[in-house]
Amino acid sequence: MSMLSVRGVGYIYQSKYQSIEAVKNVSCDFHSGKLYAVTGPSGSGKSTLLSLLAGLDLPTSGEILVEGKSMASLDRDRYRREIASVVYQSFNLFPLLTALENVMYPMELLGKKKSEAVETAIQMIGEVGLGEKIYQQFPIMMSGGEQQRVAIARALSAGGKILLADEPTGNLDSANEENVVELLRTLAHKQGFLVIVITHNPYVAEQADEVYRMRDGELQTDGRV
Amino acid sequence: MMRHVGNSLRQMVRTPGRTVLFLLLLSLSSILLTLGEGLYLMSEQTVKKLESVFTTIGTVQQTHDEMTAQKVWDTEKKAYLDVASHAEYHSIIPVEKLYFEGANYIHPPVHRPYYGATHPDFTYRDDSYIRVMAQTRDRLPIVEVTPLQDCVPDHTVRLKLLRELYGRNGAAGREVQEWETILFCDHYNPNPKTLYAGKTYVMALEWRRSHAEWQRTHTGVDRLSGEYFPRSSDTNYGLSTQYLPDGKKIPEQFPMQERWDVVTEGFYDTPEGQRWLELAKAMEQLEHTIPVIPTDSTKLLMSFFNGNATIIDGRDISEKEYQSGKRVCLISQELSQMHGYSVGDTVPLPLFFADYRDSASRDFPPDSLPIGIPNHPLNAEGKAYQVFDDNQYVVVGIYNEINKATSSSGYDMAGYGVVVPAASIRSSDENNILDYGPMMGYNTVFQIPNGTIDQFRKAWEKQGIDGLEINFFDKGFTSLKESLDKIKQIALALSVAGIMVSILILLLFCHLFIGKQKKRTAIERSLGMNKLSCTTSLLAGILVIALLGSAIGSVIGYIFTGSAMSLFTSQAQGQIYSTAFSSWASAGGELNELPFEAGAVSPIVCLFTIAYLLVLSFGIALAQIRQNLKSEPLKLLSMREN
Numbered sequence A: 001m002s003m004l005s006v007r008g009v010g011y012i013y014q015s016k017y018q019s020i021e022a023v024k025n026v027s028c029d030f031h032s033g034k035l036y037a038v039t040g041p042s043g044s045g046k047s048t049l050l051s052l053l054a055g056l057d058l059p060t061s062g063e064i065l066v067e068g069k070s071m072a073s074l075d076r077d078r079y080r081r082e083i084a085s086v087v088y089q090s091f092n093l094f095p096l097l098t099a100l101e102n103v104m105y106p107m108e109l110l111g112k113k114k115s116e117a118v119e120t121a122i123q124m125i126g127e128v129g130l131g132e133k134i135y136q137q138f139p140i141m142m143s144g145g146e147q148q149r150v151a152i153a154r155a156l157s158a159g160g161k162i163l164l165a166d167e168p169t170g171n172l173d174s175a176n177e178e179n180v181v182e183l184l185r186t187l188a189h190k191q192g193f194l195v196i197v198i199t200h201n202p203y204v205a206e207q208a209d210e211v212y213r214m215r216d217g218e219l220q221t222d223g224r225v
Numbered sequence B: 001m002m003r004h005v006g007n008s009l010r011q012m013v014r015t016p017g018r019t020v021l022f023l024l025l026l027s028l029s030s031i032l033l034t035l036g037e038g039l040y041l042m043s044e045q046t047v048k049k050l051e052s053v054f055t056t057i058g059t060v061q062q063t064h065d066e067m068t069a070q071k072v073w074d075t076e077k078k079a080y081l082d083v084a085s086h087a088e089y090h091s092i093i094p095v096e097k098l099y100f101e102g103a104n105y106i107h108p109p110v111h112r113p114y115y116g117a118t119h120p121d122f123t124y125r126d127d128s129y130i131r132v133m134a135q136t137r138d139r140l141p142i143v144e145v146t147p148l149q150d151c152v153p154d155h156t157v158r159l160k161l162l163r164e165l166y167g168r169n170g171a172a173g174r175e176v177q178e179w180e181t182i183l184f185c186d187h188y189n190p191n192p193k194t195l196y197a198g199k200t201y202v203m204a205l206e207w208r209r210s211h212a213e214w215q216r217t218h219t220g221v222d223r224l225s226g227e228y229f230p231r232s233s234d235t236n237y238g239l240s241t242q243y244l245p246d247g248k249k250i251p252e253q254f255p256m257q258e259r260w261d262v263v264t265e266g267f268y269d270t271p272e273g274q275r276w277l278e279l280a281k282a283m284e285q286l287e288h289t290i291p292v293i294p295t296d297s298t299k300l301l302m303s304f305f306n307g308n309a310t311i312i313d314g315r316d317i318s319e320k321e322y323q324s325g326k327r328v329c330l331i332s333q334e335l336s337q338m339h340g341y342s343v344g345d346t347v348p349l350p351l352f353f354a355d356y357r358d359s360a361s362r363d364f365p366p367d368s369l370p371i372g373i374p375n376h377p378l379n380a381e382g383k384a385y386q387v388f389d390d391n392q393y394v395v396v397g398i399y400n401e402i403n404k405a406t407s408s409s410g411y412d413m414a415g416y417g418v419v420v421p422a423a424s425i426r427s428s429d430e431n432n433i434l435d436y437g438p439m440m441g442y443n444t445v446f447q448i449p450n451g452t453i454d455q456f457r458k459a460w461e462k463q464g465i466d467g468l469e470i471n472f473f474d475k476g477f478t479s480l481k482e483s484l485d486k487i488k489q490i491a492l493a494l495s496v497a498g499i500m501v502s503i504l505i506l507l508l509f510c511h512l513f514i515g516k517q518k519k520r521t522a523i524e525r526s527l528g529m530n531k532l533s534c535t536t537s538l539l540a541g542i543l544v545i546a547l548l549g550s551a552i553g554s555v556i557g558y559i560f561t562g563s564a565m566s567l568f569t570s571q572a573q574g575q576i577y578s579t580a581f582s583s584w585a586s587a588g589g590e591l592n593e594l595p596f597e598a599g600a601v602s603p604i605v606c607l608f609t610i611a612y613l614l615v616l617s618f619g620i621a622l623a624q625i626r627q628n629l630k631s632e633p634l635k636l637l638s639m640r641e642n
Helices: A046-053 A076-082 A099-109 A114-127 A144-157 A174-189 A202-207 B002-013 B016-053 B129-136 B212-218 B271-286 B319-324 B333-339 B453-463 B477-513 B515-526 B531-573 B604-630
Strands: A004-014 A019-030 A035-039 A061-066 A084-087 A162-166 A194-198 A210-215 A218-224 B056-062 B066-074 B079-088 B107-111 B114-118 B142-147 B157-166 B181-184 B200-209 B226-230 B261-263 B289-295 B309-314 B328-332 B346-356 B389-401 B418-421 B433-436 B444-448 B468-473
Touching: A004 A046, A019 A046, A019 A061, A019 A218, A035 A046, A035 A174, A035 A202, A046 A162, A046 A194, A076 A084, A084 A144, A099 A114, A099 A144, A099 B002, A114 A144, A144 A162, A144 A174, A162 A174, A174 A194, A174 A202, B002 B016, B002 B531, B016 B477, B016 B531, B016 B604, B056 B453, B114 B271, B142 B181, B142 B271, B157 B271, B200 B271, B261 B271, B289 B346, B319 B418, B328 B333, B328 B346, B333 B389, B346 B418, B389 B418, B453 B468, B477 B515, B477 B531, B477 B604, B515 B531, B515 B604, B531 B604
Parallel strands: A035 A194, A035 A210, A084 A162, A162 A194, B181 B226, B289 B418, B328 B389, B346 B433
Antiparallel strands: A004 A019, A004 A061, A210 A218, B056 B444, B056 B468, B066 B079, B107 B444, B114 B289, B114 B346, B142 B157, B142 B200, B157 B181, B200 B226, B200 B261, B309 B389, B328 B418, B346 B389
């Protein structure tokens, strides 16, 4: 069974003066243990699709199934807390929290004990290849690669199964880019995560197990490259 | 929930400059608010206290039409001498002139007399001046005399004393010794009549020091080195000054033709002779007379009003007792000590004359002052006044003056005085008006509501009535009220400033801590926090700082308010007592009690400030948070391209 199934999904932005159909009748499946890349030009609807996959919004038509259950029937806040995490191009760490506190944050939302949260956060930080010295550093003190790793560690800390990444290498140099892509591959292949990456970067797309291309809100033909 | 609060606070604490500034500014606005509210409420309370503690009275005095210098012949100097000028009134303005539209009286003005109450039991202390006078009778003897030889008394002459009708050493009718003589001079008469040896003359005498020349040649001859002159030698001065209630003088039925009368066989059976016997009787009666002061309120008596007279035992006469005319009284400590009267005892007050001209304290001054009891005590028929109201009064309080009168202003309390409700005297005094004069400050007093002096003045000026001088006394109420009104204005300005500042501060800092944290909200949302949790997370920090800031500020404001009102109180107390018409105060008298204290600040003011700031913080923060939550998280987090 697909971890995520998209069935005829469409999304229309309604504004006062116009309505824009950002996603048009998209259907596809995403499986655990795989790294997916969604590419396409700006305005093609790929980020809107990611927003829908993250449960931040509901499609105006069609449906998204999470392990066979309709997203519309789920508590989407809980879905994001427990199942799906999102990583951003601009990292989006809490600037006033340390690396350790940032990673602990999702666990605190889950009501875990502080000691347990600290232990898990340290483990997650280790898993993304960062050392002890990063624990008490604030985002502003870290490099872009370190921030993105901390962001990934935070995404993993809640124990979810889906990692959604929006241009995760967009602000990184090539060395860090490779490291992060490798980390995502590892998470998918060795830890069984479903990793979906929105990217313009051909290198990242090349490293994906499957690639979907979007244009004008539609997934091209069958979407596969 | 607590974790959200903790995270929120943690993030605020990590911008210490901004957070401390927020705290300080919010404390400042809290200070302004608390100070404003506190001062306003305290001013309100203080005004209410002032209203209940303070009294505004007005005294009415008719202004004289002219001052007449009195010239009196002095035999010794053989010349007319100027003695003290006295005020002349062409007519007496009735008190009804003061009953005009716009005069909002609590107690309207009434031209009050003081009454004389006589009773054989009323005697004075042996060491009191009046008692010494009564015993020696040096001042006002009524005697029969005859010259040793024919003489014109334009110098000191010796007269043989034949009889005392009212005398120096005892009651009327005592035996006069054969050898007794007195020194006599018709001192103030430019044309003294001849006294003939062998004739008996009856006259009322007054004592004065002997002529200097006589003293030089006769030192040691007379114990007192003094002489007598005929009391009636002042031609304006009869034995009766009886008036009608409308202020018209009743002509004496048997006026004095000379300064003395010649006593012949059967003289005392004539009306003229009876008049001398009545005079002696009246003088005897005055020795057993105490002054009774009728009033509508104790506060209308200046000595009580200005705090010099206080009740030292028992209580004041109540407003109800004043209104109903209950027969209760306040007695002076002297009277209480003299007769052993205590609170609850009954005092007989047989009233026999009413004096609408003089003040009781001038005619019956406290000890150690010259006596001024009425020396024209007969009615127009030449008879002693009869009691017109005879009732028993229950003593409800005993008063004392802190400082006894040192001047003859007339505003002080009389010696051995009794204060009674005016309404308790139900019998008419129309046939017993011993003297009548214009309205004076000590006998015509009214009370108006506090703070209405200007209003009264304007209404009075519209009447266009000349000849009356109205003085107001409010112990500084008007000035205090003006000060309090200013404080209230300042308090309002502080409160408005506090409200404005607090709104601006909260708008600014909610923008910084919430509006500028849209991304944080978006991250939290993307991490799975629901909207309520996001709201809690953002609100908690703001509310905790708001609570802290408002609490600190309100406590400081509370302290400032107390200090400000203490300062006001100490300054205000200095101006409470007017020294005008208060001889003891102008003489440096000490107050034993201050009747004024500012209202107390209620800690509720602090709670109100805290509650206001918390509600305001909550409202502004919530509005800001709603804006945050309206934003699409992914758009904010740069995921959405569309």
